[in-house]
Amino acid sequence: MTMPIILGPQTCGSLAADGGAEHEWLVTDGLGGFASGTASGLRTRRYHALLTVADPVTAVRRVGLVALDLTLTLPSGAHVPLYTHEWQSGAIAPQGYRLLETFSLVDGLPRWRWRVVDIVIERELAMAHGSPSLAVVHRVVSAPEPVGLAVAAMCTWRDAHGERHADGPALRTTQLSDGVLVEDAYRLAEIVEHGVTGVRFAPQDPASLAESVGSVLADRDYARRLARRGRRRVREDFAWPAIAADTVAVYAAAGADGKVTRAAEDVLATSRKMSQGYGTMLA
DSSP states (O other), X not given: OOOOEEEOHHHHTXXXXXXXXXXXXXXXXXXXXXXXXXXXXOOOSTTOEEEEEEXXXXXXXXXXXXXXXXXXXXXXXXXXXXXXXXXXXSOEEEEGGGGEEEEEEETTEEEEEEEETTEEEEEEEEEOTTSSOEEEEEEEEEOSSOOEEEEEEEEEEEETTSOOOTTSOOOOEEEETTEEEESTTSOGGGTOOBTTTBOOOOTTOHHHHHHHHHHHHHXXXXXHHHHHHHHHHHHHHSOHHHHHHHHHHHXXXXXXXXXXXXXXXXXXXXXXXXXXXXXXXXX
């Protein structure tokens, strides 16, 4: 366990020089993906996002979740936005950072606390090691009366080095029984090449499943060839040195101004050790 890093309202609640927007954090998933941002919650780089995943075959990184905009509903019914955005005009709105009481890294995980009079709301996030996924917990730490919390997800599907604007093409969405699938893009189909490194079948199609499985069971040599090619792809495309080097390249590009160079070396060392995902302050 490491000593927590705690920033008070004078820092995380300010956008002035050496304020919260200049103190950055990073959490990795051990696969080349990451979440990153600033103590104030203001995104100042295109690389700042809550979920950036690395393609397991090409190692190309794509941003899937940019932000989770949190709004507090007071007992009176009034809505208080706790998030912060900067617009193309340079305007900062809303200004949820002004309500931040603390930002901290506890065991490497970022944690924010907002205070609205005697109401305290907390957010903590982590990434699962070995999985391109993000866990976010919101807590009502104190409130004299019942309050409400609403979260709006800002989703996208873009190259980590690029940008996407509001007037761009709409995301494809599919309603599911337990939620909604945004942009059917990060899929096993990108990893398994049918008849080369494995077999695939059409979803919800028993006949297609039976045909694919039957082709493997009927020809053991065919099955062995698929297995050999699959293992070779894993060795060549999932090797930790390649993933680590690509991670360093991303942050070297992002940190041309010197702010995140140290973090790139940390990511490289962590990837070599294949250790748990972690969080660190970048500046």
